[in-house]
Amino acid sequence: MSEGFPGYRGHALKLLKSAGAEIGDVIQVTKGEEVWEGILIPRSESGDEYHVVIKMKSGYNVGISLDSKATLVKIGEGVKPTFTPPALPEQNHSLPRVAIVSTGGTIASRVDYRTGGVRAALSASELYSVVPELSKIAVVDTEILFSIFSENITAKHWTATAKAVAKHIENGVDGVVVAHGTDTLGYSAAALSFALQELSVPVVMVASQRSADRPSSDAATNLVGAVKAAAFAPFAEVVIAMHETVSDTSIVFHRGTKARKCHTSRRDTFKSINASPLARWEDEDFRLLTKGYKKRDVTRKLKLQPNFDDRVALIKAYPDIKPELINWYVEGGCRGIILEGTGLGHVGDYLFSAIRNAVENNVIVCMTSQCLWGRLNMNVYDQGRDLLALGVISLDDMLPETAYVKLRWVFGQTTDVEEAKMLLKENIVNEYSARTLYDPNII
Amino acid sequence: MSEGFPGYRGHALKLLKSAGAEIGDVIQVTKGEEVWEGILIPRSESGDEYHVVIKMKSGYNVGISLDSKATLVKIGEGVKPTFTPPALPEQNHSLPRVAIVSTGGTIASRVDYRTGGVRAALSASELYSVVPELSKIAVVDTEILFSIFSENITAKHWTATAKAVAKHIENGVDGVVVAHGTDTLGYSAAALSFALQELSVPVVMVASQRSADRPSSDAATNLVGAVKAAAFAPFAEVVIAMHETVSDTSIVFHRGTKARKCHTSRRDTFKSINASPLARWEDEDFRLLTKGYKKRDVTRKLKLQPNFDDRVALIKAYPDIKPELINWYVEGGCRGIILEGTGLGHVGDYLFSAIRNAVENNVIVCMTSQCLWGRLNMNVYDQGRDLLALGVISLDDMLPETAYVKLRWVFGQTTDVEEAKMLLKENIVNEYSARTLYDPNII
Numbered sequence: 001m002s003e004g005f006p007g008y009r010g011h012a013l014k015l016l017k018s019a020g021a022e023i024g025d026v027i028q029v030t031k032g033e034e035v036w037e038g039i040l041i042p043r044s045e046s047g048d049e050y051h052v053v054i055k056m057k058s059g060y061n062v063g064i065s066l067d068s069k070a071t072l073v074k075i076g077e078g079v080k081p082t083f084t085p086p087a088l089p090e091q092n093h094s095l096p097r098v099a100i101v102s103t104g105g106t107i108a109s110r111v112d113y114r115t116g117g118v119r120a121a122l123s124a125s126e127l128y129s130v131v132p133e134l135s136k137i138a139v140v141d142t143e144i145l146f147s148i149f150s151e152n153i154t155a156k157h158w159t160a161t162a163k164a165v166a167k168h169i170e171n172g173v174d175g176v177v178v179a180h181g182t183d184t185l186g187y188s189a190a191a192l193s194f195a196l197q198e199l200s201v202p203v204v205m206v207a208s209q210r211s212a213d214r215p216s217s218d219a220a221t222n223l224v225g226a227v228k229a230a231a232f233a234p235f236a237e238v239v240i241a242m243h244e245t246v247s248d249t250s251i252v253f254h255r256g257t258k259a260r261k262c263h264t265s266r267r268d269t270f271k272s273i274n275a276s277p278l279a280r281w282e283d284e285d286f287r288l289l290t291k292g293y294k295k296r297d298v299t300r301k302l303k304l305q306p307n308f309d310d311r312v313a314l315i316k317a318y319p320d321i322k323p324e325l326i327n328w329y330v331e332g333g334c335r336g337i338i339l340e341g342t343g344l345g346h347v348g349d350y351l352f353s354a355i356r357n358a359v360e361n362n363v364i365v366c367m368t369s370q371c372l373w374g375r376l377n378m379n380v381y382d383q384g385r386d387l388l389a390l391g392v393i394s395l396d397d398m399l400p401e402t403a404y405v406k407l408r409w410v411f412g413q414t415t416d417v418e419e420a421k422m423l424l425k426e427n428i429v430n431e432y433s434a435r436t437l438y439d440p441n442i443i
Numbered sequence: 444m445s446e447g448f449p450g451y452r453g454h455a456l457k458l459l460k461s462a463g464a465e466i467g468d469v470i471q472v473t474k475g476e477e478v479w480e481g482i483l484i485p486r487s488e489s490g491d492e493y494h495v496v497i498k499m500k501s502g503y504n505v506g507i508s509l510d511s512k513a514t515l516v517k518i519g520e521g522v523k524p525t526f527t528p529p530a531l532p533e534q535n536h537s538l539p540r541v542a543i544v545s546t547g548g549t550i551a552s553r554v555d556y557r558t559g560g561v562r563a564a565l566s567a568s569e570l571y572s573v574v575p576e577l578s579k580i581a582v583v584d585t586e587i588l589f590s591i592f593s594e595n596i597t598a599k600h601w602t603a604t605a606k607a608v609a610k611h612i613e614n615g616v617d618g619v620v621v622a623h624g625t626d627t628l629g630y631s632a633a634a635l636s637f638a639l640q641e642l643s644v645p646v647v648m649v650a651s652q653r654s655a656d657r658p659s660s661d662a663a664t665n666l667v668g669a670v671k672a673a674a675f676a677p678f679a680e681v682v683i684a685m686h687e688t689v690s691d692t693s694i695v696f697h698r699g700t701k702a703r704k705c706h707t708s709r710r711d712t713f714k715s716i717n718a719s720p721l722a723r724w725e726d727e728d729f730r731l732l733t734k735g736y737k738k739r740d741v742t743r744k745l746k747l748q749p750n751f752d753d754r755v756a757l758i759k760a761y762p763d764i765k766p767e768l769i770n771w772y773v774e775g776g777c778r779g780i781i782l783e784g785t786g787l788g789h790v791g792d793y794l795f796s797a798i799r800n801a802v803e804n805n806v807i808v809c810m811t812s813q814c815l816w817g818r819l820n821m822n823v824y825d826q827g828r829d830l831l832a833l834g835v836i837s838l839d840d841m842l843p844e845t846a847y848v849k850l851r852w853v854f855g856q857t858t859d860v861e862e863a864k865m866l867l868k869e870n871i872v873n874e875y876s877a878r879t880l881y882d883p884n885i886i
Contacts, residue, residue: 262814
């Protein structure tokens, strides 16, 4: 985040100064017949000196290159709003208690129009001011754990988030909401699913695809749905709460181990893969979409297992992928490899010898499918059987991303390879689906 | 393929001999209360000595482990069918001429029940015997180019296939069908799309998910659809012909650059991503589903450009992926890297310095999204802008797999990095979609 650091220099800075334009002003850039208008916003420091970035009316930021023919004029003063958080609304202490733990991402932020920067806005009072109906649902406590976009979230953040959630549960809240960016939310949801077992209350991860300052934002609807689920839903599992469709009418709760971001920009980007979502919130009601689920039970004792080993790799296989890549990981001390193979669980035979070498070096090699949908069957074709004979472990219908997280978690629990293999095959938090649950057309 | 080599030894072989069971016989294996029955089929040579593999009534092969409690009896003699190809049907030379080039895969094979092995079955007479209606559609010439499962297809096969197709087009056929396994069909279809430009007739790639000996096979329907398209379709592009749904009523033709295998076993596994399929064949009719397409035109002169450079990598990014991986590729002489990033086109900031190093070493680094659906927009968040500033090239809505193939093809055409970048951004064979074509919900 580039708060307070405009980031302009060289040619761009010169043009801005000549025009008398500052961050927050409305500028117009003309290049031949092309004209752009928008609010000048700061750039990141690593940018070059030949671009300005403006926030267009659409809400998106656009970088415009300033060649020798470009002209730049200021056409409006910047609006310099001040933001005074309102006083906390009177709290109704008969309502459930919900903790909101924020890790960052679009949902946890608001855009400061003056700087163009993005600020975390998750103090309880700021949240109530942005989404006032929250105060009618629950008594909300907020904690800003991190303030980072989710592409930068790594296992150390998974661990810290799991510990923070555990602390709130220990303090007796009725549910926890975790605000997170969408980019790696699927990975983090799988991580919390393994790290927080035997939950007594729901842990609802929530995100948004459009920031709250855009008319089409999904932030408020998702957040309200998430807080309602944390407060009232009958399940006690790690779920992701997002739009079910592009309309605002329903929020679905995907199981943390079965969900994946499947669209760069749509609000219904998350899909449950090889599984039904756990529940839907629609018309002020929770509808359970699966039969088996872990029920809320305040007497249940949380098993916090927040450790992840980092000596695991995820490799997507493709034609001519180099076998030396696998050797490189093995030589570097890698303990486990998740292959994202093709079809029912295959990779090119030119990888076989490297895979054999990995297995002989006590590296666990697992198979998943880049198809994403459907389950593996490595017994159909000779080449699948050959891979099984080499010692490759078929992970059935588990998502590659979940498999990567699980193997890291497994090695966080045990250093014994045979015990690790047993944990891998065990269905711990619905990372495997029963065959009949999701697709009658398979086989 | 393990034709003629049963592959049994040790404990399994002993049990089979005691039971007097040979390959092709029906056997029954009992373990406690579990009972399996099926035809004993050969194993691959790399198998262990504690499993037998049988073909169940469902058509699937199952490996059964033989522990000390397992019993094995023979309950039926093997059927030993002979297969005499029928004489070629009388050919109607007023019909269009279609060449079928076979590279292997399930569609090009039939299972030999005696050996359990899979045989290529693509001589013209064998094809007519399996799918007799083909002789009413076209005069079919067949060529068995390879006989391999598609997980083993690499760029040298793309090159050879492109050349074989070009030769048939030069010989004046009305269309070419390429039979191929499903696993890497998406990659190969992209490769042929770039290698065979300015087509005069259709090049229809076809595959099947279920072998022709299974009741639910899609092989005949897909093949008939493909041959009809090669003979009569109005378009002259590289397409994939597969089931549109799980029923047999329609075949869709996906553009070679926009299709992806999205289910391990369903017959409608291929989906056009970020694009509409080009056409549908239903009720004996072609319906075009897109406006712009390349029309059949026998006067058009084929541009055969079948070369692919192998110094390109596809890297799926995930939390904690090691920056050293990028360094390793750069040090190994890699010329281009396709990143499969998250969301709108991001990777963790811990990769930035390795990416900068790659770009400084003249390696082209491109961004695609593991979301698969939707297009990139690297101007929305600071971190996307930072990546652009580092020199990363945004590939908009191009599939990661197509991007990998395209970059290999680009470096097969030029060694100049700037020229390569220009080719990458050029929309050559619809690898980029126009924004309005596919998703009104985006922005």
